[in-house]
Amino acid sequence: xxxxxxxxxxxxAVSAYLIHSDRVRRVLLxxxxxxxxxxxxxxxxxxxxxxxLGAWLAxxxxxxxxxxxxxLLFLAVSLSAVSFLKRESGTxxxxxxxxxxxxxxxxxxxxxxxxxxxxxxxxVTTSQHxxxxxxxxxxxxxxxxxxxxxxRHHRSLEATWKYLLVCSVGIAFALLGTYFLAASIPAGxxxxxxxSSLVANASRLDTRWLKAGFLLLLVGYGTxxxxxxxxxxxxxxxxxxxxxxxxxxxxxxxxCAFLAILRILSVTAAAxxxxxxxxxxxVFGLVSMAVAAGLIxxxxxxKRMLAYSSVEHMGILxxxxxxxxxxxxxxxxxxxxxxxxxxxxxxxxxxxxxxxGTKRIADVRGALRAVPVTAALWVAGFFxxxxxxxxxxxxxxxxILRAAVESGxxxxxxxxxLLLAAVFAGMITVLVRTAQGAxxxxxxxxxxxxxxAPLSLLAASAALGIFIPGFLDRALWRAVMLLGV
Amino acid sequence: xxxWVEGFLVVLVLTNLWLLGSSRLLSCIAAVSVQGVLxxxxxxxxxxxxxxxxxxxxxxxxxxxxxxxFPILLLRAVRSVDARREVEPLxxxxxxxxxxxxxxxxxxxxxxxxxxxxxxxxVLLVPAALFTALTGLFVIVGRRSAIVQALAYLAMENGxxxxxxxxxxxxxxxxxxxxxxxxxxxxxxxGITIFHINRxxxxxxxxxxxxxxDTPQ
Numbered sequence: 224x225x226x227x228x229x230x231x232x233x234x235x236a237v238s239a240y241l242i243h244s245d246r247v248r249r250v251l252l253x254x255x256x257x258x259x260x261x262x263x264x265x266x267x268x269x270x271x272x273x274x275x276l277g278a279w280l281a282x283x284x285x286x287x288x289x290x291x292x293x294x295l296l297f298l299a300v301s302l303s304a305v306s307f308l309k310r311e312s313g314t315x316x317x318x319x320x321x322x323x324x325x326x327x328x329x330x331x332x333x334x335x336x337x338x339x340x341x342x343x344x345x346x347v348t349t350s351q352h353x354x355x356x357x358x359x360x361x362x363x364x365x366x367x368x369x370x371x372x373x374x375r376h377h378r379s380l381e382a383t384w385k386y387l388l389v390c391s392v393g394i395a396f397a398l399l400g401t402y403f404l405a406a407s408i409p410a411g412x413x414x415x416x417x418x419s420s421l422v423a424n425a426s427r428l429d430t431r432w433l434k435a436g437f438l439l440l441l442v443g444y445g446t447x448x449x450x451x452x453x454x455x456x457x458x459x460x461x462x463x464x465x466x467x468x469x470x471x472x473x474x475x476x477x478x479c480a481f482l483a484i485l486r487i488l489s490v491t492a493a494a495x496x497x498x499x500x501x502x503x504x505x506v507f508g509l510v511s512m513a514v515a516a517g518l519i520x521x522x523x524x525x526k527r528m529l530a531y532s533s534v535e536h537m538g539i540l541x542x543x544x545x546x547x548x549x550x551x552x553x554x555x556x557x558x559x560x561x562x563x564x565x566x567x568x569x570x571x572x573x574x575x576x577x578x579x580g581t582k583r584i585a586d587v588r589g590a591l592r593a594v595p596v597t598a599a600l601w602v603a604g605f606f607x608x609x610x611x612x613x614x615x616x617x618x619x620x621x622x623i624l625r626a627a628v629e630s631g632x633x634x635x636x637x638x639x640x641l642l643l644a645a646v647f648a649g650m651i652t653v654l655v656r657t658a659q660g661a662x663x664x665x666x667x668x669x670x671x672x673x674x675x676a677p678l679s680l681l682a683a684s685a686a687l688g689i690f691i692p693g694f695l696d697r698a699l700w701r702a703v704m705l706l707g708v
Numbered sequence: 709x710x711x712w713v714e715g716f717l718v719v720l721v722l723t724n725l726w727l728l729g730s731s732r733l734l735s736c737i738a739a740v741s742v743q744g745v746l747x748x749x750x751x752x753x754x755x756x757x758x759x760x761x762x763x764x765x766x767x768x769x770x771x772x773x774x775x776x777x778f779p780i781l782l783l784r785a786v787r788s789v790d791a792r793r794e795v796e797p798l799x800x801x802x803x804x805x806x807x808x809x810x811x812x813x814x815x816x817x818x819x820x821x822x823x824x825x826x827x828x829x830x831v832l833l834v835p836a837a838l839f840t841a842l843t844g845l846f847v848i849v850g851r852r853s854a855i856v857q858a859l860a861y862l863a864m865e866n867g868x869x870x871x872x873x874x875x876x877x878x879x880x881x882x883x884x885x886x887x888x889x890x891x892x893x894x895x896x897x898x899g900i901t902i903f904h905i906n907r908x909x910x911x912x913x914x915x916x917x918x919x920x921x922d923t924p925q
Binding site: 358387432459 | 918
């Protein structure tokens with residue numbers, strides 16, 4: 224059954240590439256993502272139907288949480304993608320910002336890569352073997368690179384090249400780290416590279432190799448996750464990719480890399496190096512938050528601003544995990560919330576870009592008058608991502624603060640709150656400028672299909688802020704148990 | 709067999725210096741191609757206890773992909789984009805070679821002090837592997853031509869794969885094939901991107917890919 228989860232989108236990707244009719248292909252995209260989401264739903268209801276496949280593929284609580292987010296998000300994005308592709312299909316168009324002409328990537332290739340992206344991300348969440356995990360994460364880079372280059376012009380090309388090169392080098396570090404991890408296994412070779420056997424035999428691992436391997440893996444997968452100072456690809460890729468792709472990158476891909484870091488953390492913790500690992504992650508988290516805050520304030524481009532906000536939130540996740548205990552739970556819960564909200568914001572940014580034709584904050588005025596529904600959601604989304612109640616991010620950020628207070632790390636409490644406040648100030652001014660004022664474009668129609676996804680994602684996050692369903696809470700706590708201390 | 713192993717490793721070190729000192733694209737491709745052939749042959753001489761079919765499969769796949777197919781793909785990329793046949797260095801060739809020597813010393817120093825459990829690993833393997841990976845990393849940073857950066861990424865990958873050979877027993881075949889396939893797709897995707905870069909800009913100088921940045925308002 225797990226194999227079906229991985230192979231279904233992969234097969235659909237191949238057929239999407241071969242199908243000629245745009246209509247059929249779009250139906251295929253939505254139906255496959257709906258089928259994937261239905262299967263994942265089934266997995267949440269009764270995991271017994273999804274038995275481990277050997278020691279390599281299995282869905283544990285951590286994988287289940289991240290698979291759930293990925294699948295849900297992909298379903299939402301595929302709906303928006305249909306509306307996006309309808310809008311973008313056709314021949315050569317002019318760039319709204321610089322005026323030159325460019326083509327789009329053929330829709331067949333784009334859809335195939337989207338589905339391939341889903342398949343590789345599913346493999347990341349279900350993989351229990353560190354080698355396979357590496358292969359899957361590298362697969363996500365390769366499947367998503369053509370997606371970033373959807374608009375075939377020089378800016379997207381530059382973003383794609385940076386993405387490919389920076390992430391490939393990062394992932395090469397992760398491969399070296401994986402080999403270091405293998406080198407920490409004592410001679411005699413009883414232990415294999417699967418998560419369960421490494422955790423079970425953790426006390427026998429050579430700590431020198433394990434420490435070095437952990438650092439390499441953290442840097443390698445941290446590059447993919449967007450932790451500063453390895454985040455340089457992220458703002459370019461997020462701002463130049465079509466908004467549906469940015470939503471997936473930010474909401475699903477960054478989480479996959481975070482999951483990979485959690486996997487190695489659980490081995491490190493089982494070997495008794497938990498404190499070392501968590502402290503390192505904590506430092507990366509605070510640095511990421513600081514770098515993001517510095518670049519959000521005064522940022523002239525709203526998609527780049529959202530991208531830096533992702534860097535900030537990856538930092539928040541890292542801080543939560545760095546604190547441990549309640550922080551672990553809060554980080555996982557925050558990952559869920561961040562995905563829902565940020566994907567919704569990127570989709571809305573796509574709607575605004577389509578109407579205003581610019582990514583410059585200074586040129587977007589009076590959105591509440593020009594595109595009332597989009598702008599209303601945009602305002603709600605901004606408050607949600609800034610951690611205002613009643614949205615889920617409020618609860619998770621508060622829990623991280625509580626974890627910091629309980630552990631007595633007052634320095635973390637102070638720095639964390641100050642950085643959150645700085646980001647709040649930086650983003651709220653943008654919100655006021657874009658939403659209020661005299662509209663700078665004519666009132667534009669807002670197709671329902673482009674609003675369904677952001678609306679439902681935001682609603683889900685608001686619901687999570689008010690009430691956390693028992694099944695989700697239990698899954699999160701079971702996932703925390705896997706991380707160890 | 710030790711003689712062969714040491715010999716291959718010395719050649720591996722030399723290909724890195726070759727890559728560092730070359731001014732022409734074709735010469736760099738040749739260096740990395742020789743590296744690929746070495747990577748194919750190394751498992752045959754290092755690992756004598758694994759089943760023969762497995763060794764042959766691994767050697768054939770490595771040699772075929774890294775030694776023959778990658779270089780051909782990159783050669784075609786060079787021809788199709790009609791790129792300038794120079795590597796466009798940010799760091800000059802003699803400086804690169806000097807840095808290479810420093811990297812070699814560092815790799816020897818650390819590599820000889822990192823004992824691989826088991827003890828059956830050839831002495832030079834870890835230093836040579838580290839040196840190859842570091843050279844790749846340096847060339848990615850120190851050259852502007854996108855094709856050379858792709859080549860250097862391959863060299864980095866080779867170094868890491870050579871390191872992995874020391875641990876071959878723990879690594880199942882499927883993973884090795886997976887990493888190999890990934891490297892293949894990476895080069896393929898990079899090749900396509902290079903093609904687009906050239907068509908769009910009439911150059912493959914990654915230094916001039918610099919329009920995306922945070923400009924103050």
